[in-house]
Amino acid sequence: xxxxxxxxxxxxxxxxxxxxxxxxxxxxxxxxxxxxxxxxxxxxxxxxxxxxxxxxxxxxxxxxxxxxxxxxxxxxxxxxxxxxxxxxxxxxxxxxxxxxxxxxxxxxxxxxxxxxxxxxxxxxxxxxxxxxxxxxxxxxxxxxxxxxxxxxxxxxxxxxxxxxxxxxxxxxxxxxxxxxxxxxxxxxxxxxxxxxxxxxxxxxxxxxxxxxxxxxxxxxxxxxxxxxxxxxxxxxxxxxxxxxxxxxxxxxxxxxxxxxxxxxxxxxxxxxxxxxxxxxxxxxxxxxxxxxxxxxxxxxxxxxxxxxxxxxxxxxxxxxxxxxxxxxxxxxxxxxxxxxxxxxxxxxxxxxxxxxxxxxxxxxxxxxxxxxxxxxxxxxxxxxxxxxxxxxxxxxxxxxxxxxxxxxxxxxxxxxxxxxxxxxxxxxxxxxxxxxxxxxxxxxxxxxxxxxxxxxxxxxxxxxxxxxxxxxxxxxxxxxxxxxxxxxxxxxxxxxxxxxxxxxxxxxxxxxxxxxxxxxxxxxxxxxxxxxxxxxxxxxxxxxxxxxxxxxxxxxxxxxxxxxxxxxxxxxxx
RNA sequence: GCGUUCGUGGUGUAGGGGUAGCACAAGAGGUUUCCAACCUCUUUGCCCGGGUUCAAAUCCCGGCGAGCGCACCA
Numbered sequence: 001x002x003x004x005x006x007x008x009x010x011x012x013x014x015x016x017x018x019x020x021x022x023x024x025x026x027x028x029x030x031x032x033x034x035x036x037x038x039x040x041x042x043x044x045x046x047x048x049x050x051x052x053x054x055x056x057x058x059x060x061x062x063x064x065x066x067x068x069x070x071x072x073x074x075x076x077x078x079x080x081x082x083x084x085x086x087x088x089x090x091x092x093x094x095x096x097x098x099x100x101x102x103x104x105x106x107x108x109x110x111x112x113x114x115x116x117x118x119x120x121x122x123x124x125x126x127x128x129x130x131x132x133x134x135x136x137x138x139x140x141x142x143x144x145x146x147x148x149x150x151x152x153x154x155x156x157x158x159x160x161x162x163x164x165x166x167x168x169x170x171x172x173x174x175x176x177x178x179x180x181x182x183x184x185x186x187x188x189x190x191x192x193x194x195x196x197x198x199x200x201x202x203x204x205x206x207x208x209x210x211x212x213x214x215x216x217x218x219x220x221x222x223x224x225x226x227x228x229x230x231x232x233x234x235x236x237x238x239x240x241x242x243x244x245x246x247x248x249x250x251x252x253x254x255x256x257x258x259x260x261x262x263x264x265x266x267x268x269x270x271x272x273x274x275x276x277x278x279x280x281x282x283x284x285x286x287x288x289x290x291x292x293x294x295x296x297x298x299x300x301x302x303x304x305x306x307x308x309x310x311x312x313x314x315x316x317x318x319x320x321x322x323x324x325x326x327x328x329x330x331x332x333x334x335x336x337x338x339x340x341x342x343x344x345x346x347x348x349x350x351x352x353x354x355x356x357x358x359x360x361x362x363x364x365x366x367x368x369x370x371x372x373x374x375x376x377x378x379x380x381x382x383x384x385x386x387x388x389x390x391x392x393x394x395x396x397x398x399x400x401x402x403x404x405x406x407x408x409x410x411x412x413x414x415x416x417x418x419x420x421x422x423x424x425x426x427x428x429x430x431x432x433x434x435x436x437x438x439x440x441x442x443x444x445x446x447x448x449x450x451x452x453x454x455x456x457x458x459x460x461x462x463x464x465x466x467x468x469x470x471x472x473x474x475x476x477x478x479x480x481x482x483x484x485x486x487x488x489x490x491x492x493x494x495x496x497x498x499x500x501x502x503x504x505x506x507x508x509x510x511x512x513x514x515x516x517x518x519x520x521x522x523x524x525x526x527x528x529x530x531x532x533x534x535x536x537x538x539x540x541x542x543x544x545x546x547x548x549x550x551x552x553x554x555x556x557x558x559x560x561x562x563x564x565x566x567x568x569x570x571x572x573x574x
Numbered sequence: 575g576c577g578u579u580c581g582u583g584g585u586g587u588a589g590g591g592g593u594a595g596c597a598c599a600a601g602a603g604g605u606u607u608c609c610a611a612c613c614u615c616u617u618u619g620c621c622c623g624g625g626u627u628c629a630a631a632u633c634c635c636g637g638c639g640a641g642c643g644c645a646c647c648a
Binding site: 459 | 575584585586599600601606607608609610611612621622637638639640641642645646647648
């Protein structure tokens with residue numbers, strides 16, 4: 001089904017991307033830094049346009065808004081999120097062969113909870129004769145934490161607080177949950193998106209722009225009521241997609257079906273997750289990813305991230321094989337609950353109104369402060385707190401009450417009043433669940449370029465097209481004076497300005513070298529339209545319009561072209 | 575991080591102790607009535623740092639970077 005790997009295509013494509021200013025190694029004149037890239041003049045436009053399409057894609061839902069948060073993040077936030085623990089794996093190196101391993105993996109058969117050990121404890125276990133999996137030696141260096149986050153300080157010198165460059169944008173949306181809840185008039189579901197940089201100090205970045213140390217992410221956090229998950233009608237969707245369900249589950253093996261069928265069969269476990277799989281598909285198709293090179297892979301329960309309950313990767317096939325480009329996870333209430341307890345707030349919840357107010361009978365012991373105060377003095381507060389927590393009321397007085405500090409006190413009848421109240425409860429507080437689609441923008445751009453890059457033979461010569469979707473290419477059209485004289489460059493300049501005055505349209509003029517060469521240059525970086533100014537243009541204001549994908553030409557008037565550029569109907573000229 | 579192959583104009587390559595060459599691309603001019611044409615001229619290079627040598631792009635050491643394998647990671 002998929003094309004056989006073409007020797008050298010990757011090299012030729014990478015060379016083109018560098019030569020034409022799409023993607024280049026960063027800091028190249030200083031030798032470069034692995035895992036850091038530049039988007040050049042062509043690539044930066046492509047990235048901006050693709051990112052904008054992503055933003056528009058989600059904002060069009062109506063219940064999703066955009067936010068923007070700092071990349072520098074205080075340590076406490078990332079402790080609560082689990083990143084400080086998760087990203088601080090202890091590593092050890094075999095003195096025999098130099099192989100590096102996660103220390104907790106080497107000793108996990110000796111300890112039930114190996115990843116909670118500190119480095120001294122791990123060193124002790126390692127010295128009990130653990131053999132190196134690759135050379136069977138058993139001499140280990142002492143375990144060192146390998147932090148995958150870039151750390152920094154907020155504030156100067158020793159007074160500075162420890163902070164990290166964010167490893168994901170998601171935490172920003174969680175921090176703003178209270179503001180979002182207010183913005184949406186306290187009604188779920190709603191979502192927030194953010195695009196921006198994320199940072200991970202990868203041990204060994206590889207595969208060009210696939211694994212970067214600084215990368216562009218685009219994440220959506222969608223907050224839902226787990227008891228009333230929003231339902232969308234997937235039955236109208238007819239596309240058949242590749243799914244690779246959990247290999248340990250009942251549906252193991254690759255299958256092809258519609259999104260609706262996958263949900264009905266229980267392969268996708270959550271209706272909102274299924275909906276976002278479908279909307280992810282829509283986006284990828286819109287920006288020019290080849291449908292046959294997309295598949296959705298469900299995480300095995302063993303590889304699931306620490307927070308997730310059902311997790312799907314959207315993988316795209318390209319020169320580097322199948323690459324995870326989007327992760328769609330049901331993060332449940334994990335993040336908000338964790339931030340609530342670490343930050344000691346109660347503001348990360350939502351109110352669920354009951355259909356009918358529930359009448360509830362409260363049977364409790366109301367403390368009598370006038371007696372409890374003088375009797376217990378300093379402990380009085382603790383006694384009142386303990387009384388409020390009582391669920392089973394005593395049969396008789398006096399009875400023994402255990403306080404939070406473990407002490408026990410005797411409660412006499414005079415200290416409390418038994419009160420039975422009937423109250424109407426109209427709803428309850430709960431922690432929303434979160435469905436998170438997280439997009440790796442750089443990886444998607446790579447695959448957009450990969451799928452668009454096409455090498456053909458034209459009159460015996462190698463010829464390259466970048467068949468980018470309209471609206472993704474760096475510019476929408478080039479304007480070419482057929483000759484660089486006789487007023488043609490002037491008219492071409494006018495037309496270029498007119499197009500650039502349109503909202504969201506970009507044109508460039510190119511007047512150097514032969515017309516054929518200029519078409520070729522535009523084809524190589526994926527410009528979909530070329531307008532050529534010739535002698536007739538000077539007489540009647542018409543130009544020839546050339547379509548990149550089949551190189552057909554028609555003649556049209558500039559006014560009509562401007563209109564069609566605006567409303568996206570250029571194709572109808574042909 | 576280990577092993578391995580490698581690093582020469584913008585791109586692709588030749589040279590492998592003594593003046594760095596070619597092709598394409600790019601710029602200027604000419605020519606040309608729509609698909610990488612042609613002519614003239616021009617610009618741009620031995621990844622970085624040490625060492626050996628009268629002399630290093632070339633040999634040696636280290637670093638950085640790229641590809642691949644292992645490991646790590648999502």
